[in-house]
Amino acid sequence: ERWLQCEWPELNVLVDDVTTQWANFTLAGPRARQLLQQLETDIDLSPSALPHMSAACGQLAGMPARVVRVSFSGECSFEVNVPSDRAAGFMVQCLQAGAPLGITPYGIEALMVLRLEKGYMHVGSDTDGMSTPDDVGWGEVANNKTDDFIGKRSLSLSANRAAGRRQLVGLLATNTTQAITTGGHLLVGGNRKPPADTDGWISSAASSPHLNRHIALGLLRDGRSHLGDVVTVYDQGKRYLVKVVEPTFFDPDNTRLQS
Numbered sequence: 001e002r003w004l005q006c007e008w009p010e011l012n013v014l015v016d017d018v019t020t021q022w023a024n025f026t027l028a029g030p031r032a033r034q035l036l037q038q039l040e041t042d043i044d045l046s047p048s049a050l051p052h053m054s055a056a057c058g059q060l061a062g063m064p065a066r067v068v069r070v071s072f073s074g075e076c077s078f079e080v081n082v083p084s085d086r087a088a089g090f091m092v093q094c095l096q097a098g099a100p101l102g103i104t105p106y107g108i109e110a111l112m113v114l115r116l117e118k119g120y121m122h123v124g125s126d127t128d129g130m131s132t133p134d135d136v137g138w139g140e141v142a143n144n145k146t147d148d149f150i151g152k153r154s155l156s157l158s159a160n161r162a163a164g165r166r167q168l169v170g171l172l173a174t175n176t177t178q179a180i181t182t183g184g185h186l187l188v189g190g191n192r193k194p195p196a197d198t199d200g201w202i203s204s205a206a207s208s209p210h211l212n213r214h215i216a217l218g219l220l221r222d223g224r225s226h227l228g229d230v231v232t233v234y235d236q237g238k239r240y241l242v243k244v245v246e247p248t249f250f251d252p253d254n255t256r257l258q259s
Contacts, residue, residue, distance in 0.1 A: 024081050043060065043065075113206045113207075193239075202233065
């Protein structure tokens, strides 16, 4: 609408938002594909025909559907769009067909723990208004885009290419029983105590069922250059040590994701 009104007002075009006409379901886990195949579909759901980051349209459970292979959980995952007026019936069919497979609904908190284990950033939590693709590990992807795109010019600004930018890293407490919470400040260097300029902060943290310990993501000044180093966390008057690691804690080879 903005481009139509401000950039191309001479075009004889009407825009109609159909977002609410579609409902979205996410089916994730090692049996997700098996479940969808039981719902009768003309979409080829095999890994070769529908690999991660691809999409297909067709019939599913007797209704039109779009199936997209994307994942925020790190598991083999399918996002399914069906007409919103048939959403309740589709969910019932999924639960009934999935009962022998052990299907269960999962909520946002479970999803946030899963994405943290995979090191998937949550925009607005693990980024701020100054974050660039390179800060979060996507610099090579952005640099490989030869065509122009919105925001490309800003990536060449000196401030966005300067040293000392805060980069997304993983954090593990040196004491495996130490709880890590969001908001703690990161201090690089020995014996640094407040008051001091912060070198970053913990942006996401949770207890990991897979690793049986607390894990965290953080934005740390020149973070990638500190991989393997131990830094200090200062959090509400308490201090403890964390090791800077790669942000992917679980299934780094994407075996489950690509299954």
